[in-house]
Amino acid sequence: MIDAIKLRILQRDSIIQDVSTASLPKLFRGLPVIEDKPCPDGCKKCAEVCPTNAIKTEPLSIDLGLCLFCPLCEEVCPEKIIHYTNDFNLAVDKREKLIITKETKTISPEKASEKIRKYFGRSLKLRQISAGGCNGCELELNALSNVNFDMGRFGIEFVASPRHADGIVITGPLTKNMANATQICYDAVPNPKIIILFGACAISGGIFKNSEETERKFLEQNKIDLYIPGCPPHPLTFINGLLDWLDKK
Amino acid sequence: MNSLKVQNGEVFNHNEIEFLNADKFHASVLNGLSNGYRMIGLFPVDKKNPNKIVSILSDSASSSLYIIGYENKGDKLEFESFANQFPQTNYFECELAENYGYKPLYHPWLRPVRKQNIILGSQPYKFFKLDGDEVHEVAVGPIHAGVIEPGHFRFQCHGELVYHLEINLGYQHRGIESLMLNANPNQRIILSESIAGDTVIGHTSTHCNAFESLTETQINLRAQVIRSIAEELERIAMHLTGLGGIANDIGFALPASAYGRLRTLVINSLASLCGSRFGRGLFVYGGVRFDFNDENIKQIKSNLEIVKKDIEAINDFLFSSTGALIRFENTGVVSKDFAGKIGLVGTAAKACGIELDSRINFPYGAYRYFPVSPITLSTGDVFARARLRALEIDESLRFIFEQLENIPSGITTEKVGELRINSGVISIVEGWRGEIIHSAFTDEEGKIIQYKIKDPSFNNWYGLSLALRNTAISDFPLCNKSFDLSYAGHDL
Ligand code: SF4
Ligand code: SF4
Numbered sequence: 001m002i003d004a005i006k007l008r009i010l011q012r013d014s015i016i017q018d019v020s021t022a023s024l025p026k027l028f029r030g031l032p033v034i035e036d037k038p039c040p041d042g043c044k045k046c047a048e049v050c051p052t053n054a055i056k057t058e059p060l061s062i063d064l065g066l067c068l069f070c071p072l073c074e075e076v077c078p079e080k081i082i083h084y085t086n087d088f089n090l091a092v093d094k095r096e097k098l099i100i101t102k103e104t105k106t107i108s109p110e111k112a113s114e115k116i117r118k119y120f121g122r123s124l125k126l127r128q129i130s131a132g133g134c135n136g137c138e139l140e141l142n143a144l145s146n147v148n149f150d151m152g153r154f155g156i157e158f159v160a161s162p163r164h165a166d167g168i169v170i171t172g173p174l175t176k177n178m179a180n181a182t183q184i185c186y187d188a189v190p191n192p193k194i195i196i197l198f199g200a201c202a203i204s205g206g207i208f209k210n211s212e213e214t215e216r217k218f219l220e221q222n223k224i225d226l227y228i229p230g231c232p233p234h235p236l237t238f239i240n241g242l243l244d245w246l247d248k249k
Numbered sequence: 250m251n252s253l254k255v256q257n258g259e260v261f262n263h264n265e266i267e268f269l270n271a272d273k274f275h276a277s278v279l280n281g282l283s284n285g286y287r288m289i290g291l292f293p294v295d296k297k298n299p300n301k302i303v304s305i306l307s308d309s310a311s312s313s314l315y316i317i318g319y320e321n322k323g324d325k326l327e328f329e330s331f332a333n334q335f336p337q338t339n340y341f342e343c344e345l346a347e348n349y350g351y352k353p354l355y356h357p358w359l360r361p362v363r364k365q366n367i368i369l370g371s372q373p374y375k376f377f378k379l380d381g382d383e384v385h386e387v388a389v390g391p392i393h394a395g396v397i398e399p400g401h402f403r404f405q406c407h408g409e410l411v412y413h414l415e416i417n418l419g420y421q422h423r424g425i426e427s428l429m430l431n432a433n434p435n436q437r438i439i440l441s442e443s444i445a446g447d448t449v450i451g452h453t454s455t456h457c458n459a460f461e462s463l464t465e466t467q468i469n470l471r472a473q474v475i476r477s478i479a480e481e482l483e484r485i486a487m488h489l490t491g492l493g494g495i496a497n498d499i500g501f502a503l504p505a506s507a508y509g510r511l512r513t514l515v516i517n518s519l520a521s522l523c524g525s526r527f528g529r530g531l532f533v534y535g536g537v538r539f540d541f542n543d544e545n546i547k548q549i550k551s552n553l554e555i556v557k558k559d560i561e562a563i564n565d566f567l568f569s570s571t572g573a574l575i576r577f578e579n580t581g582v583v584s585k586d587f588a589g590k591i592g593l594v595g596t597a598a599k600a601c602g603i604e605l606d607s608r609i610n611f612p613y614g615a616y617r618y619f620p621v622s623p624i625t626l627s628t629g630d631v632f633a634r635a636r637l638r639a640l641e642i643d644e645s646l647r648f649i650f651e652q653l654e655n656i657p658s659g660i661t662t663e664k665v666g667e668l669r670i671n672s673g674v675i676s677i678v679e680g681w682r683g684e685i686i687h688s689a690f691t692d693e694e695g696k697i698i699q700y701k702i703k704d705p706s707f708n709n710w711y712g713l714s715l716a717l718r719n720t721a722i723s724d725f726p727l728c729n730k731s732f733d734l735s736y737a738g739h740d741l
Contacts, residue, residue, distance in 0.1 A: 004503055007566050010559055014510045025517070027524030027539070051436040070530055072435055075538075128396045132423045134737045136446025136527055139490075141396045146509040160394035177363075177420045178399060181391045207439050210431075213424040231529065232446065 014147050019239050020249055024086045028234070029069040031087040034060050034102040037079055046073035046082060052200070052207060064090060064098040064107075065203040068231040090229050091241020098203070098229060109226060109245040116225075119192060120166050121246050123155045126196070127165035127189065129182050132214065133172030136232040137199040141169065143235045151239055154248060162186070167194030167225070171232075173201040173208040179215040186218070194225040199232050206231060250280045252306075252315040255675065257611035260462045261316075263294055263673040263690055268301050268320035275329045277317045281306040282335045286315065287592055291341040292348075294318075294673070294690050295698040296430065299326055299349040305675060305688070309610040314675055330356040337592030340711060363419035363740050376415055379405035384412075387722060391420045398736035406722055414717040414725075416710050421740035429700040434460075434534060441687075442529050445704060445738035447490075449525075450476075450483040451680025452702075452738075453532040455687045458613060459676035460534055463689060464666045470615070471659035472536035474652050477615040479519065479528050479537075481645040482549075484681040485556070486515040487733075488638040488645075494730045495635050496567055499576045504567040511559060514552040521548045536662035546653055557646050564639050577632035581716040581728035584629055593712045595683015595705040597732055600637045601629035607679035621648055631724075634731040641681075668695040680705060682735065704738030 016022045024030070039060065047055040050073055054066035060081065062073070074082050092098055093109040100107075111117070130138055144151040145158065159165050162185045174182065186195075197219070200206030205214060226245060228238050243249050251273060253266050269277060282288065290305035299321070306315045319328060330353035332339040342353040344362045353359070361374050378386065384407050391399035399420035405413040425440055432440055441456035442449045454476055461468060493508035516526040523531040523539040531537055567573055583593065588601040598605050602625050608616040609623050624640050626633040673690040683705030690699040713732045717725060 003566050007503055007507060007562055010562055011507055011510060014513075025520050025524065027522075028520060029524050029530075049435060051433075051439050068439060068529075069525075070435075070439060071524075129392060130396075130398045130421070130736075132421050132740075134443040134446035135398055135735065136443070136449070136529075138396050138398060139447060139527070143513070146513065147506045148510065148513050158396050162392075172421070173423060175420065175423055177422055178391065181399065181420070185392055207436065207443055208423045208425075208428070211424045211428060213422055231443075232527070234526075 011147070015150055016148055019149070019236060019243070022236055024088055024234065024236070026086055028086040028088070029071055029084040030234070031090055031107065032062055032067075032074075032082055032084045032100055034062070034100060034104070035081045035083070036102045037081055039081060040078060043078070045076045045078070049073060049076050052204070052209065059101060062100045063204075064100060064229040065095060065227065066200060066206065066209070067229065068200055068207060088234050088236045089240055090233065090237050091244065092227050093225065093245065095224070095227060098227060109241060111247045112225070112245050116192065116194070117246055120194070121248065124167070124242070124246070125157055125159045125165050126167055126169050127162045127185065128158055128169045128171065129178070129185055131170055131172040131178040131182055131202070132175030132208070133199060133201045137171035137201070140232045140235050141171070141198065141238070144238060149235045149239060154239070154243065156242055162188035163190065165189050165193070167196065169196045169198050170202045171198045173205045173211065173214045174216045174218060175213050176215040177213075179218060182218055186222070195222055196226040196228065197224055198228045198238065199230060201231075203227050203229060250315065250317070251277045252281070252317045255314050255316065256312060257314065257607070257613055257677045258458050258462045258674060260465065260669060260672050260674045262671055264671055266294070266303060266316055266318040268318035270320070270322065271328060274304070274317060274319035278304050278306070278331060279334070281315055281317070282331060282338070284308070288335075288338045288341050289314070289684075289686055290675070290688055290701060290703060291338070291345050292701050293699065295692070297698070299351070302345070309605055312611050325352065326350055327352040327354055329354045333357055336590050340707065360415075361417060361419065363422040374417070376403045377405065377413060379407070379412055381407070383407060400736050402725075404717075404722055404725075409721045409723065411717045411720055411722050411725070414714045416714055418710065418736060419740050421737045423741070425741045426700055426702060430697050438532060438534070444702060444741065445735040446527060447487055447735065448483065448680045448682065448685070448704075448738065449527045449529055450479045450531070451678055451685050454480060454614070455676050455678040455685045457532050457534055458678065459674050459687045459689045460668075461665070462674040462676065463668050463672055463691065464534070465669065466535050466663055466665045468536050468663055469659040469661065470618070470657045472661045473615040474656055475537045475541060475661065476532070478649050478652055479522070479531055480678070481649050482515055482519050483528060485642050485645045486512050486519070487681045488642050489515060491638055491730065491733045492567070492635060494733070495631070495727065496573070498727045498730045499573060501567070501570070501573060504563050507559070507563045511556050511563070514556055518549040518552045521545045533662055534665040536660070538662070540661045541656055550650075550653060553646060553649060560642060568636065568639070574632065576727060577635060578628070578630060580631040580724050581720055581731060582628070582630045583712055583716050585627070587715065588629065588712065591711055591715065592708050594708045595679075596634060596637055596641070597709045597712050598683065599625045600633035602627040605684070607677045607684050611677045613678060615652070619648070619652065631727055631731040668697070670695045682706065682733065683709070702741055704735055706734040706736075706739040709734050710739060
């Protein structure tokens, strides 16, 4: 017993008290900003080097649904026009909002409907489905339950059975081999239910978007409630996105 | 044995491989296996031409790799199986059968590897079924209780006891090996980072070593040291995750959360070096993208000081608890003899007393100059697999502290040339789970014609199946966590 108490004291208080003001290392690659400067004539270096074709030029834009935050574009830009900040607030409720232009200063989700906030505002139980990613996203989703992030204190938790869940969180590009199981799992969640896409793979296929082994029909057929970009997204991106969406901040 | 002998990371001209006929191939491979070598690969040199395959055997005692070629001259793709005599080749043969339509003659039991319906034509795979009174079957997955990757587990039980477990995987299959062939260099590195997101450093390091060999690039010692520090940080972080998971699976909340807290410090150390908690973005061909400076060295040192101090108390607490030891000891046992026969690698093998660590047996990068000590245990149970990881953390900490005191000066990236033509390379790295192998081959224009990946999980899933025999089904989660295998790395 005494050892247990000693160990508990050793732990100290490692929880992140305020998730909205936490700060990340300056090298962390979060929201990119595009400076309002002209690109050199005909320069397409960033678009050419991007591994997922997330960049369009004239005018310059970055699609965070495809972006892997790899910093190649920032690295090659001769004018330092693209710069990744450590702002982790990246969650949005509409796919278009993930397109970053030089006008974009911050991005955030619109508040969920009153009905959703009434149903899920105080308790939101989620079933996670891994569908062909690399397990990086799963590691960050698991981190949400550790002593640092402790997402449970906001009433948001992962549950084992889809029947106990209010929605699903999908990671991975949705492989052919997982298409059926994903549908069965979603059907087992009672209404009303939400769908959250976590990570570049789920949102766009990410680095696997040209794979012949994926089957993304499910995503086209259903309404997506939240998009959490990143490869993998940081746990703080997920918590803050949900708290903004549920208007709990 | 008719073979081409190479070393880890040594580039060779694949025209030098002699492609034998069926009899000679069979005799050569059998000869190697009888010498105690391990099969580490069985695949065509050119993904588009299944007629010419190579079998790669490894001899860890002499750090040598032997490539034995086979040309299939008949109109049917077939070869004689080695699996009856050497069960370690079983899964490699199943994979070759599934990917290229080969028929391994006299193979004892062909099972699907990633594509559930292929081997048996269009028939769904039929699981082995136990018959008898009060025998029952339990099916779990692909979706499991936690936030965890998908896989299907089929248990044949009598009462509590598991008699047989089959594990069917492939749900994470996204075709990485095929994507590699058409990817540009930037995409290839990111694909490597995404083979197994818990082994970003391990796989990317294996990949970069392979491509640096194929382009004959020597990388600076400073970059090599940074890479191996990152590799050890990944090892510590994932061992902490695993130990936390094991404690959690026996309902022991305090050590579970204590390990979790330390892991955060370690992955944040990686983030202070390269911005990503998993080391994404760190590797480039020719070296590393980010360098050490006074600030991040100080940060990493102070984080690891805390880990070093606190982990001792946590380990003592977990491994001296009778309640924990009762669950760990003699659970999910694999004997050394058995582990050798089925070809286990990594922590699962070391826990049975097999000395096999690529950093030592097939040294690469900085480990050639700054070796690590071998660690093995002998009981092959959950206890050994857990304890071994605790011991490896200590050794990794020692390695990192030593390197941080004395980082060689130099540039962090070298210029990389063109890929050599008609060449091949076998690159091996000891990821935190064990032996990672990437083999790459180019054609006469220097285009990649084969990229084969072997995650340690490919060898070890079978070990988990067998460890479950005669074990209570309620111990499955604990056994599973003690092996801690990758679905993504297996499924590719
Ligand atoms: S950081 Fe994103 S947008 Fe830029 S090159 Fe990488 S993937 Fe493309
Ligand atoms: S988004 Fe990135 S981290 Fe997440 S599953 Fe895909 S490759 Fe892995």
